[in-house]
Amino acid sequence: MSAIQSAEADTLERVRDLPPSAKLVAKVLEYEDTLTQSEIADETLLPARTVRYALTRLEDEGLVDSRFSFTDARKRLYSLDV
Template identity: 70%
Template sequence: MSATESEQTDDADGWEAVRELPPSAKLVAKTLEHEDRLTQSQLADETLLPTRTVRYALSRLEECGVVASRFSFTDARKRVYTLAIE
């Protein structure tokens, strides 16, 4: 199996894991797919979900390895979230 086929399999497994999650997590994942990098508050604004719901969705997505986070360079109190699958 080539590296490309392996990556495609991993991506398929990632989206397969998202299918098992609540609708709020699916919406957050799709928003990150289109927006690339967002903070929790930006995700709440984009999805029109309460921040508590976004926080729960992000934790579920991180458990599945679908979302990666890092500290924001502009404000170390915030985390920036990106989609870890294609």
């Protein structure tokens, strides 16, 4: 098994026990790369509160990186950390 396959397997294992909303957010970030919280809500059709909860769970597992947006410091950008 290559290092990439091992990392993917580890990520899948860590996501497996998370709530469905966190799984959906992780999948969207996998395809879209980097999004703001409102963009994630638009993509997933989840309420903002649910997206916040999902992001918190993913951050607790070390699966998501967040950083401030250079264009608008009030916003944070989220990306999957794989």
